[in-house]
Amino acid sequence: MKGAFAEIPYGSGRKGLGLCRTGIGLSPVLAGGALPCWELRYFLAIAACQLRVFGEIPRARNILLFIRGRDGMRFTGTMRVNEKGHLEIGGVDTVDLAREFGTPLYILDEEEFRKNCREYYQNFTQKHPGSLAIYAGKTLLTTAICRLVEEEGLGLDVVSGGELYTAIKADFPLHKVYFHGNNKSPEEIRLGVEAGVGRFVVDNLYELYLLNDIAKSYKVRQPILLRVSPGIEAHTHEYIKTGQIDSKFGFPIETGQAMDAAQRALELDGIELKGFHCHIGSQIFELESFAHTVEVMTAFMAEVFKATGFMTEELDLGGGLGIYYAEGDNPPTVAAMAETIFTTLESQCQKLGLKVPKVIVEPGRSIAGPAGSTLYTIGAIKDIPGIRTYVAVDGGMGDNPRPALYQAKYEAIVANKANDQPVKLVSIAGKCCESGDMLIWDIELAEIKPGDLLLVSNTGAYNYSMAMNYNRLPRPAMVLVGGGKAELIVRRETYDDLLSHDLIPAHLKTRKVVTMY
Numbered sequence: 001m002k003g004a005f006a007e008i009p010y011g012s013g014r015k016g017l018g019l020c021r022t023g024i025g026l027s028p029v030l031a032g033g034a035l036p037c038w039e040l041r042y043f044l045a046i047a048a049c050q051l052r053v054f055g056e057i058p059r060a061r062n063i064l065l066f067i068r069g070r071d072g073m074r075f076t077g078t079m080r081v082n083e084k085g086h087l088e089i090g091g092v093d094t095v096d097l098a099r100e101f102g103t104p105l106y107i108l109d110e111e112e113f114r115k116n117c118r119e120y121y122q123n124f125t126q127k128h129p130g131s132l133a134i135y136a137g138k139t140l141l142t143t144a145i146c147r148l149v150e151e152e153g154l155g156l157d158v159v160s161g162g163e164l165y166t167a168i169k170a171d172f173p174l175h176k177v178y179f180h181g182n183n184k185s186p187e188e189i190r191l192g193v194e195a196g197v198g199r200f201v202v203d204n205l206y207e208l209y210l211l212n213d214i215a216k217s218y219k220v221r222q223p224i225l226l227r228v229s230p231g232i233e234a235h236t237h238e239y240i241k242t243g244q245i246d247s248k249f250g251f252p253i254e255t256g257q258a259m260d261a262a263q264r265a266l267e268l269d270g271i272e273l274k275g276f277h278c279h280i281g282s283q284i285f286e287l288e289s290f291a292h293t294v295e296v297m298t299a300f301m302a303e304v305f306k307a308t309g310f311m312t313e314e315l316d317l318g319g320g321l322g323i324y325y326a327e328g329d330n331p332p333t334v335a336a337m338a339e340t341i342f343t344t345l346e347s348q349c350q351k352l353g354l355k356v357p358k359v360i361v362e363p364g365r366s367i368a369g370p371a372g373s374t375l376y377t378i379g380a381i382k383d384i385p386g387i388r389t390y391v392a393v394d395g396g397m398g399d400n401p402r403p404a405l406y407q408a409k410y411e412a413i414v415a416n417k418a419n420d421q422p423v424k425l426v427s428i429a430g431k432c433c434e435s436g437d438m439l440i441w442d443i444e445l446a447e448i449k450p451g452d453l454l455l456v457s458n459t460g461a462y463n464y465s466m467a468m469n470y471n472r473l474p475r476p477a478m479v480l481v482g483g484g485k486a487e488l489i490v491r492r493e494t495y496d497d498l499l500s501h502d503l504i505p506a507h508l509k510t511r512k513v514v515t516m517y
């Protein structure tokens with residue numbers, strides 16, 4: 001063994017301090033949980049630093065993780081542990097769910113989803129009549145979800161013909177649909193105009209003129225918002241920022257292109273300019289980002305008024321409120337977000353001599369995220385001594401590409417042993433042929449064996465909607481749970497579904513004998 005310290009034996013179950021095998025330095029053998037006394041934390045931090053110097057990175061990492069401690073998975077929504085020690089969601093035992101519907105399985109907690117919709121309805125529409133929360137369908141959309149959103153009084157933000165078609169098929173009130181997208185095709189625009197969507201959110205000049213022509217051909221005047229990019233750098237992952245100037249979305253304010261677009265829009269007779277839209281990014285925790293956005297947007301609205309006499313009727317501020325995924329995430333409430341937005345808006349409008357516009361927000365993650373979880377069956381467990389224990393599940397990046405795309409963090413629990421203490425530090429691997437297919441690095445779990453069930457929490461947002469068939473893995477089913485009942489809202493894909501789009505050209509239909517040369 002190189003270096004000064006032995007590895008900390010996770011899961012040994014022993015507490016206290018012991019001598020390491022090299023005899024150089026002390027090897028603490030506390031198992032699980034945060035360390036209680038600061039002296040020991042300090043001692044271990046120094047140990048970790050020394051190991052880094054000696055190049056023993058995995059061991060240093062283990063020590064640092066150990067100092068920080070883990071407290072298992074934070075429960076969301078209706079999760080609870082039943083008398084059998086199984087995790088229950090919506091009053092349904094997850095072990096029964098696995099038996100009946102198989103795994104991997106997306107589970108949607110109806111009560112939590114509705115509660116999150118209601119937070120927005122109450123803090124926006126009810127408190128500030130005229131304002132509207134529209135659920136961002138890109139987060140998680142199915143026909144059943146359209147029904148929930150409609151029943152809770154929200155509108156819908158769609159971003160493609162496919163999402164719009166889902167809303168049409170679910171009989172969603174189309175005047176409450178906002179049609180987004182930075183490259184809508186002529187067919188998509190026609191579908192939207194024919195359906196009578198409430199608003200088009202126009203992203204660029206090509207779309208502006210195309211929409212104008214199409215609307216005129218239908219003899220309608222299509223209400224629109226113009227998407228502008230306010231030049232705000234949200235503090236979030238690079239790939240989910242959208243409000244900065246160098247962005248594929250919207251007309252930048254700073255370059256004068258947003259003003260130019262507004263002037264052009266006001267001259268066209270196939271469209272009716274109602275106001276402006278912006279969205280600075282997703283998984284945002286700082287309320288100041290929303291306040292700053294309102295300041296930038298109202299300043300722009302005042303400039304537009306000065307230049308054209310157009311008084312903005314509607315201001316759409318996009319979505320973006322973050323959620324808890326793992327330790328360290330500390331999202332503000334919807335009420336605090338609304339308070340920040342309206343206080344800033346009212347004072348800015350007063351200062352700038354503007355009429356207070358109707359506010360629209362487009363929450364996605366903060367509604368669907370905490371309402372969803374994914375249930376897997378544990379298969380292979382591979383222990384690489386002194387390095388890492390890989391626990392493989394029957395899904396992975398195919399059903400949840402977020403860790404691979406954004407280094408997203410998740411928490412998990414052994415669902416059939418939900419009362420058992422975490423004793424072992426492991427990493428959760430998916431089953432795709434891809435080294436980056438890791439769902440969770442370094443998590444403490446209860447003692448596990450193949451066949452146990454692992455539930456990953458907070459997977460409601462951007463999991464099912466971003467799922468794929470890489471390695472020809474069928475996508476999972478989704479069940480809606482509540483009141484002790486589980487109902488299928490997306491059926492599991494079959495192997496035949498995977499083949500359903502394959503075609504064999506005529507010249508390959510008759511099998512030829514392969515000659516070996």
Ligand SMILES: Cc1ncc(COP(=O)(O)O)c(C=O)c1O
Pocket residue numbers: 136139157180242279281282283318319320321362363364365366461
């Ligand atoms: C235009 C727009 N609106 C709304 C959303 C939903 O954002 P979130 O899921 O962070 O609430 C997004 C996604 O980032 C978006 O791009």
Ligand SMILES: N[C@@H](CCCC[NH3+])C(=O)O
Pocket residue numbers: 138240242282283402406461462
């Ligand atoms: N897909 C991203 C969010 C981007 C949303 C669209 N602008 C995520 O999973 O975090």
